[in-house]
Amino acid sequence: MKYPMRLPTLFIPHGGGPCFFMEPMPGMPPDIWDKMAAYLRGIPQAVGRRPKAVLVISAHWECERPTVLNADDYTLLYDYYGFPEHTYRLAYPAHGSEDVASRVRELLGQTGIASDEEHQRGLDHGVFIPFKLIYPDADIPIVQLSLQHDLDPATHLAIGRALAPLRDEGVLIVGSGLSYHNLREFFSPEANPNAASANFDAWLGKAVEAAPAEREQLLMNWQQAPNARECHPHSEHLIPLMVAAGAAKDDMGQVTYREVLLGKTVAGFQFGSLAR
Numbered sequence: 613m614k615y616p617m618r619l620p621t622l623f624i625p626h627g628g629g630p631c632f633f634m635e636p637m638p639g640m641p642p643d644i645w646d647k648m649a650a651y652l653r654g655i656p657q658a659v660g661r662r663p664k665a666v667l668v669i670s671a672h673w674e675c676e677r678p679t680v681l682n683a684d685d686y687t688l689l690y691d692y693y694g695f696p697e698h699t700y701r702l703a704y705p706a707h708g709s710e711d712v713a714s715r716v717r718e719l720l721g722q723t724g725i726a727s728d729e730e731h732q733r734g735l736d737h738g739v740f741i742p743f744k745l746i747y748p749d750a751d752i753p754i755v756q757l758s759l760q761h762d763l764d765p766a767t768h769l770a771i772g773r774a775l776a777p778l779r780d781e782g783v784l785i786v787g788s789g790l791s792y793h794n795l796r797e798f799f800s801p802e803a804n805p806n807a808a809s810a811n812f813d814a815w816l817g818k819a820v821e822a823a824p825a826e827r828e829q830l831l832m833n834w835q836q837a838p839n840a841r842e843c844h845p846h847s848e849h850l851i852p853l854m855v856a857a858g859a860a861k862d863d864m865g866q867v868t869y870r871e872v873l874l875g876k877t878v879a880g881f882q883f884g885s886l887a888r
Contacts, residue, residue, distance in 0.1 A: 619663055619779045620863070620884030621772075621856040623787040624652065626670075626742045629692035630699035633744070644873065651869040651880060652745040658868060658882065664782035665712045665753040667775070669856070670738030671789040671849040673758040678720060678771055679728040681756040682713035687734035704740040709753035712783055716757060716775065723774040730758075738788045757855075763847050765832050765854045772858020779884070785859045787852030791816060791879045792843050798876055806875035808839035813870070813877035815840075820857070820865040820881045827865065831857055853881065860884060 631645045632652075656662070672691060673681075684707060690700045713729065720727045739756055760767055778785060791813065792798075797805035815837040819830035831854055834840055834847075844850050857865065860883030869880035 617661060618884060619661070619782065619784050620659060620882050621779065621785040621787075621859045622655065622659075622883075623789065623791075623853040623856045623881045624655070624742055624746075625790050625869070625878050625880055626738045626788045629695050629737065630702060630741055632741065633702055634696050634699055640874075647871050648869070648873075648878075649745055652742050655746045659784060660885070663752060663784035665709045665755060666743070666747075666784045666786060667712065667716065667755050667757060667778060668739045668743075669757050669759065669785075669787045669852040670736055671759070671793075671852055672736040672738040673733075673756065674761045674763070674848065675728065675758040676761050677726050677728060678760055679730050679758040680713045680716050681730045681733055681735075681758070682708035682710060683731050684708060686754075688740050689734040689736045691736050702740070702744070704735065704744050704750050706735065706740070706743070706750045706752075706754045709755055712753065712755045712778075715778065715781070715783075716755065719774050719777060720771065723770070725771060725774055742788060759848060759851055763851050765834060765847075765851065768851050768854035769828055769832060769858035772855040773861060774858075775855070776859045776861050779859065785856060787854075787856040789849035789852040791850065791853075792876045793849035794843055794845055796845075797842070799874060801875070805842070808842040809876040809878075811838040812840055812843040813879055814838075817867045817870070817879060820853075820867065820883075824860070824862050824864070827857060856881070856883060 632649045717727050792809045863884040865883040868882045
C-alpha cells in the first residue's frame with residue numbers, strides 16, 4: 613500500500629540506560645537529559661504524519677546476519693545495570709507487525725541479503741526507552757532489526773538501501789544509538805575528550821548533510837574522520853546511522869538535534885522532508 617507521502621528516516625540518541633525516567637545520578641546536572649527528551653518527544657511533529665509501523669535498528673542487538681524481531685506482545689529487556697529499582701519495572705506494551713516483518717525480509721532477500729527471524733527476544737532499551745517518549749501510548753506497531761555482527765558500514769548502508777521502499781509504505785525507519793559513545797571518557801572533565809567529540813561531530817554533521825553519493829562514501833569510511841575511534845572505540849552505537857542513511861537514498865540529511873552533554877557533543881539526524 614502506497615502512503616500519500618514518503619516518510620523520512622531518522623538516527624536518534626537513546627540516552628544512557630533509563631535516564632529519562634529517573635533522577636539524574638549524584639553530581640550530574642538536574643536537567644542533563646531534558647533537551648534530549650524534548651527532542652525525542654518532538655519527533656512525531658517533525659515526521660509530520662503518523663506511520664503505520666516503525667522499524668527500529670538498535671545499537672543493542674547484534675546477530676551473525678540481519679534478524680527481524682516480531683511478536684504480538686513484546687517483553688522488555690532491561691539491559692542496563694546499577695539503576696534504581698523502579699526502572700526495571702518500566703512498561704511499554706508495544707505490538708509487532710507480521711506484515712512489516714515479512715516485508716523487511718522480502719526486501720532484504722530481493723537484494724541478496726540473507727536474514728533470520730526471531731520471536732522470543734524482548735525489545736531492548738535502545739527501543740523502549742526512547743519510544744516511551746516518541747510514541748508513549750505504544751499504539752504504533754514496532755518491528756526491530758538487528759545489526760549484523762561484523763558492524764561493517766558498507767553492509768549496513770546496503771541494508772538501508774534495500775529497505776528504502778518501506779518509506780513509501782508507511783513505515784518509519786529509525787536508527788537508535790549515540791553519535792558519541794566512549795563511556796570511559798564521557799564522564800571525564802579533561803579537555804581532550806571534549807575537543808575530540810566536537811571534532812568528530814563537526815565531521816559527522818557535514819557528512820550527513822553532504823550530497824547522497826558523497827555522504828555514502830564518507831560514512832563508509834567514517835573511521836578516517838577526525839578523532840573517530842576516540843569517540844567510538846566500538847562502533848555499534850554509530851552503525852544504526854548507516855541503515856538510516858542508506859534508506860534515505862537520494863534524500864538529503866540534516867542535523868535536527870545537537871547539544872553538549874558533560875562537554876561531549878551529541879547529535880540526531882533526519883533524512884527526507886521535515887513537516888512544514
